[in-house]
Amino acid sequence: MLEKNKEYILDIVSQGYEGEGIAKVDNTYPVFIEGALPGERVKVKIIKVKKSFAYGKLVEVIKKSEHRAKPVCGIYSRCGGCRLQHASYESQLQFKKQRVVDCIERIGKLDGSIVKDTLGMSNPYRYRNKVQLPVGVFNGELKIGFFAARSHNIIDMNECNIQDETADKVIEITRNWIKKYRIKPYIKDGEYDKSGVVRHIMVRRGFTTNEVMVVIVTNGSKIPHKEEWVEEIKNNIDGIHSIIQNINTEKTNVIMGQKCVTLWGEDTISDYIGEFKFNISPLSFFQVNPVQTEVLYSKALEYADLSGNETVFDAYCGAGTITLFLSRKAKKVYGVEIIKEAIDNANENAAANNVDNAEFFVGESEVVIPQLLDKGIKPDVVVVDPPRKGCEESLLHAIAGVGPKRIVYVSCDPSTLARDLGILDTLGYKTKKVQPVDMFPQTSHVETVVLMSRVDK
Secondary structure (H helix, E strand, C coil), rough: CCCCCEEEEEEEEEECCCCCEEEEECEEEEEECHHHHHHEEEEEEEEEECCCCCEEEEEEEEEECCEEECCCCCHHHHHCCCCCEECCCHHHHHHHHHHHHHHHHHHCCCCCCHHHCCCCCCCCCCCCEEEEEEEEECCCEEEEECCCCCCEEEEECCCCCCEEEHHHHHHHHHHHHHHHHCCCEEEECHHHHECCCCEEEEEEEEECCCCCCEEEEECCCCCHHHHHHHHHHHHHCCCCEEEEEECCCCCCCCCCCEEEEEEEEEEEECCCCCCEEECCCCCCCCCCCCHHHHHHHHHHHHHHCCCCCCCEEEEECCCHHHHHHHCCCCCEEEEECCCCHHHHHHHHHHHCCCCCCEEEEEECCHHHHHHHCCCCCCEEEEEECCCCCCHHHHHHHHHHHCCCEEEEEEECHHHHHHHHHHHHHHHHHEEEEEEEEEECCCCCEEEEEEEEEECCC
């Protein structure tokens, strides 16, 4: 048994699901070490010991992996936003493929050889079109940045290499304004300060339109020296289109409140995914990597294999982004989503893009889909894009009961994806293709598009 606070020399044999290195003591007992890579020999300080595993802190890399890279950011290991900057991008793509393979085989009990190489980016930096940063003061020092893992301690930053450069400039302006006019942040020494004003700063930019939205999230409606801040943003941010105040008075970790006030400019900005234009409000969901979103949706459309005569169901359709892509090749698409506001956005997006072969319904897919069947509407293809928890099992049974020729599953979590593919396999659907897509370079997250075909008895 390893001892806490002692140092050991260990060999890294694999990676965990969050990209951490794994060493095996006596070939059985795993030690998880963040920042270590397979093939390395490292000196580790043990920080936690459990019956079946341990955690270690990387002290020194004695033998380096050929895939070790120099991080471009000096705080990446502390802020937790980019856990894989120490690995070459090629090895990141391979890690994400292997993560999908491991889940497919271990959880889904399926053949992992059908998993394709991860589709990556030509430039895996500066890809985020949205950033949300908490504002706080610690020991009298102003900090704007990212929360450290499992805390309200803010890791201060001046620039972030995965977000758009516009956000760096907005943060600089906001930092100077807070200091000059002594505006009180909402977070003080890791706790909420009810008398504080500024909670978060959010910046969004349309990569195609170059329209910029800046949102200041406040604890109440009043902002001291508001006009000075607005003028600085207006005069110094290229492409500024919208300056918004979002009011959130709740003592909660939820960033945005429900009330928005336009301080200057328009209520929304716009951007494109492929040929489709979307209006984006402060509260709208919109994929943060538009370049890879088009790759992801194009792959889903390819797997749907539409000729123009098919009826398609899009479960978990959200604001209708995938639905609109499908509408280009389908006879009719029916989108289903439980959140009414998202369906309102979906209808607006369809109208704005002159899409007349898409219809949207509010409700649970496992309830709405049987209702559509009762009306004589039967799909040839079903597309699902569920949240991280995956599909409800009742929905999987409802889909299989409908009997579409193909199911296209878009996933943001390989574990729940594998679980659901295993269930669908028992319901008569064979997994044909599995395509990982790197939507979030420098992180451990991976999106996946899967094609399943009905097995005719």
